[in-house]
Amino acid sequence: DSGVTQTPKHLITATGQRVTLRCSPRSGDLSVYWYQQSLDQGLQFLIQYYNGEERAKGNILERFSAQQFPDLHSELNLSSLELGDSALYFCASSKMAGGSGEQFFGPGTRLTVL
Amino acid sequence: KNEVEQSPQNLTAQEGEFITINCSYSVGISALHWLQQHPGGGIVSLFMLSSGKKKHGRLIATINIQEKHSSLHITASHPRDSAVYICAVRGNYGGSQGNLIFGKGTKLSVKP
Numbered sequence: 001d002s003g004v005t006q007t008p009k010h011l012i013t014a015t016g017q018r019v020t021l022r023c024s025p026r027s028g029d030l031s032v033y034w035y036q037q038s039l040d041q042g043l044q045f046l047i048q049y050y051n052g053e054e055r056a057k058g059n060i061l062e063r064f065s066a067q068q069f070p071d072l073h074s075e076l077n078l079s080s081l082e083l084g085d086s087a088l089y090f091c092a093s094s095k096m097a098g099g100s101g102e103q104f105f106g107p108g109t110r111l112t113v114l
Numbered sequence: 115k116n117e118v119e120q121s122p123q124n125l126t127a128q129e130g131e132f133i134t135i136n137c138s139y140s141v142g143i144s145a146l147h148w149l150q151q152h153p154g155g156g157i158v159s160l161f162m163l164s165s166g167k168k169k170h171g172r173l174i175a176t177i178n179i180q181e182k183h184s185s186l187h188i189t190a191s192h193p194r195d196s197a198v199y200i201c202a203v204r205g206n207y208g209g210s211q212g213n214l215i216f217g218k219g220t221k222l223s224v225k226p
Binding site: 002033035042043044045048056058088090092101102103104105107108110 | 218
């Protein structure tokens, strides 16, 4: 158990809908990272937050957004969903801001868009 | 060309065999990670390296910064080692600083 929690575990929805994925980092970790793992693209970095502020952005679509709250949990919002958004979404946490240090991964949320 | 290349893509071994998985990268990095992804999907961080060699139980990871290459070795492999092993590098250039760039993974199957 990494200490990172993600909810829900599975999510099935329809095209055009909006969903919110939630992540709680390990106790004491200030950085949260979001990753997408699809069959064709593999794992890709989406976005990082550190202590409530956006720190780095990767291959995140404009339809996707994220935030980190004062209690350090983070939410990833996916809107106008398309079939291609079906993937595993992982969050990870670490203590450091700059991405240095080990990252601890949550169990993932499996999103299926029908 | 991918910035992080792993070989082989798939690997089948007999229990007890010595296994090597290779990772080559083409960008400047501040660290390299080896991750293990179980069939259920969960990801576990095995090693984080910036130089030299690290050992944990039957797992050994090495990195050669000059050659931009890392290897993950598993000694005395066991069926429970069956998983996907993913190499990821942390870029140290431009806007990628701190972000992980992932290889496509190596699927290992160890037969009893």
